[in-house]
Amino acid sequence: MKNVLSLFDGMSCCQIALKSLGIKIDKYYASEIEYEPIEVARHNFPKMNHIGDVRNITPDSLPKIWLLAAGSPCTDLSIAGGRKGMLGITSLDDYLKLKKKKHNFGKSQSYLFWEFIRVLRELKPKYFLLENVVMKGKMKKYEDVISKELGVLPVRINSALVSAQNRDRLYWTNIPGVTIPEDKGILCTDVIPNGYGAGRRGVDRVNRKPGQSKYEIRTTIRTDFKFNCLVTNPSNTNLVYYPDGTLRTITVEEAEVLQTVPKGYTNVSGVTRAARYKMLGNGWTIDVIKHILKPLKSKKI
Secondary structure (H helix, E strand, C coil), X not given: CCEEEEECCCCCHHHHHHHHHCCCCCEXXXXXXCHHHHHHHHHHCCCCEXXXXXXXXXXXXXXXXXXXXXXXXXXXXXXXXXCCCCCCCCCHHHHHHHHHCCCCCCCCCHHHHHHHHHHHHHHCCCEEEEEEECCCHHHHHHHHHHHHHXXXXXXXXXXXXXXCECCXXXXXXXXXXXXXXXXXXXXXXXXXXXXXXXXXXXXXXXXXXXXXXXXXXXXXXXXXXXXXXXCCCCCCCCEEECCCCCEEECCHHHHHHHCCCCCCCCCCXXXXXXXXXXXXXXXXXXXXXXXXXXXXXXXCX
16 A cells, blocks of 8 residues: 655645656645645645644554655754754654653744654654755754664755756655756746846945944845745745846746746635745755655556
């Protein structure tokens, strides 16, 4: 039986990749708690099974799982995030003790990686896939923690190889034969004619005049013919610059193309534009996931 369990499923990017590859599965179980991504996933895959919060999953509630996939929250591991890491938790036992005591983890989310480990050990799927950001500085230690817990080193793949978006990510998996994809050479101008990736950022004013704000907002234009990594709120980061000086935010449909998501996939009644941007920013680049999952098409696996 090829049953799939996706944790932090979002808009079900793993399911999009499996369908696109023609990999037939028996049942797809999704753990997700946000309303809008669930609505989008349910609209596109009405037969999927939503099982709620990952923290409530128990071994006896699910059948044998063939593939366990997850993109555990990266908000506290990214250089753009709060850099709280996993709150110093470096073992499953330590996490489970805190969970049993009903510890208040606050607004932190990256500690939920340990729920992935708990589910992995309890359900013992044949294959697993975990995605997260490239960790730098003091967060680097958590990359090593993840690798140690999973027993494999990550494969580092930038979505720029298969799309016009710069999105550098780490993928831990025991799927055999995973390699770095070949560069398809897709440029920003292939997605938006004459459009170049840009963003706005605040730069400290060295000589600030009375009444001036601390930061000067500057526009940066990418020179590698790619767009910036999609974020949950694109207003300052995911911009399109034209040679005549025009500057605008990318559209939701353009964001879908950059994530190699089927165009219109997130266009579901009742789901706001802001929610669509957010789930795309939190999602996976489908063509990267397809590349990783492709070996599963083999009859020998």
